[in-house]
Amino acid sequence: MENKLLTSKVTIVEVAKKAQVSLGTVSRVINNDVHVAPETRERVSAVMQEMQYVANRQARGLKGMKTNVIGALVPDLATSYIGGIMHGIDTELSLHKFDLMLFTHHRIAIKEASYVADMVQGMVDGLLLVLPRNIADYTDTLTRHKFPFVVIDHQGSGDPCPAVGATNWQGGYNATEYLIKQGHKRIGFITGSMDLGCSQDRLKGYRSALRTHHIPEMPELVYEGDFNQPDGYAGASAFLELPFPPTAIFASNDVMAMGVMDAVRNRNLRIPDDISVVGFDNIPQSAMINPSLTTVQQPLEQMGRVATQMLLGILKNPKKDVNRIELPTELIIRSSTSAPKNGTG
């Protein structure tokens, strides 16, 4: 009653009537059933076209069919980091005529463990978990309910599950090693949120590189950040207060690296002459700022695409259990890094 405003619906029945067939037949041509005379199929198709018939997805979903919608659970939408991943997801989805339903963490992380699966009841065929924080909450329920899902960018510390991530460890290692090879010996590191696997891995990569090159790790040269610009600023400021400040600072993401740059400049130090700065992510802005930022590129869009492909694959063939895929990161060398020019290094 209240929805006189819904689009005037042309149902399978009306098509059937107009095409002089039963609704069963119409259903068959819709679903490309073989058992339809070519001539009949032709006629029905024509009528569907003419009447602008569109299948009602609710009804179809009710029958336990696929909805052709997949859900994505993301932390937020404000960062270009998520944007990159989403773009990949969207691209791949549209290739396969799937639609996207978006959920943000803040709404559901409340406490209900099984809420995800429930909420998603019949609404979506599968779920893409982007950068989940308390991953076990979801994966347990999801696995138990046998609900198809793929995790993006989270190194599961729990049970193995379908996931795609990036080689964060390698990225951290490579960037650090690059700095070392440039001649840096005191390298400050600003972490991301340590509850995220990727943050931990980047830190581990940093440490490994140090170890490999026989550089002792200084606790005062590791600052715990939270991926936000102020953390970068604060971390760099702390480093620069040190009796022996680092000659290079490696921030766990580009946004924090921007904060680092600010802090460095505010002390009238030059980049890279006095301090080299490295970021992580390769967000578009890192190429645009001055000096342009040396950083570790994450294949964000590709991660989105690959994860989507995996999920679609699982949907098609639930038995074949795929596992974790790691996409390579790549060190992008720009102009925020150089050999240390002052003797302190």
Add this chain to the structure above:
Amino acid sequence: MENKLLTSKVTIVEVAKKAQVSLGTVSRVINNDVHVAPETRERVSAVMQEMQYVANRQARGLKGMKTNVIGALVPDLATSYIGGIMHGIDTELSLHKFDLMLFTHHRIAIKEASYVADMVQGMVDGLLLVLPRNIADYTDTLTRHKFPFVVIDHQGSGDPCPAVGATNWQGGYNATEYLIKQGHKRIGFITGSMDLGCSQDRLKGYRSALRTHHIPEMPELVYEGDFNQPDGYAGASAFLELPFPPTAIFASNDVMAMGVMDAVRNRNLRIPDDISVVGFDNIPQSAMINPSLTTVQQPLEQMGRVATQMLLGILKNPKKDVNRIELPTELIIRSSTSAPKNGTG
């Protein structure tokens, strides 16, 4: 058959059975119908809780009810511009327990005029059109189908329809006037995509300010861009080739302003001493770059929120036809602008 993997469904019937009532009663407590004995309601609620019952939205939707999902049609997801708007939408939506379905232009802009309405058939209660290009295509059909929608950031040149935008004209005017008052007389302007209402309005604002202050408009000082960084670079380069180059450049968005800055620097000119630069949007990076960018802030998140509120309002009360709302832009003065220091101005 293929979906043994769907979450094990506990239906209204099972709850009814366990609670020793009819399914009708269960439906009533779900929908907060008054005609239920408190004691009964209690018991049924308990059982629902215990069984982790969750309403099947498909079935509910089938009955022509609200789905509690609204759709957003966006051009893409990669820009922080869209991110800002989406954030507002999402925030407001979650306040009202609505979910979000996301569609991107590229998938549907193809050609089918009524595809939007059709696709959306029963899937969503309403539609948010973010920055639509060929707006008439949608609004016509949508209006004809009486499908609730709100347009975000598009000054309709066609029929009036519910919309929220920003005061682009005013923003263009204010920024230009600010430059004029700083002493600039030759001000280059780089437009956005001219098929977008906001781009046209910004240009008009620029022109009006010029006219108000009796500065003749030079055709060679208006460069048509497309909101991408290379356009800013190209536009600025063109300006700087001029016999009498401008002393200030106003780009229709921040991203192009970054391009402008690059071009200026590449000619060894200083910002703002030689050339002042102004952008539009106030994306996060504009505060982070060096020099920080003077720009016109758009209330992106608020636009998302207000539009969502409007849509939800329309959903509740279809008759009251709301109209266009314009949210104010604001000039943010930073360090990329100053009075012209060279005599050429």
Add this chain to the structure above:
DNA sequence: CTGTTAGCGCATTCAG
């Protein structure tokens, strides 16, 4: 106040 019933639009047997 509560139980019963009729569809919503569609896929899917089962008969022809």
Add this chain to the structure above:
DNA sequence: CTGAATGCGCTAACAG
């Protein structure tokens, strides 16, 4: 190859 009948889970109208 096609038509008729059944039910997915739920709401709403109708009887008690």
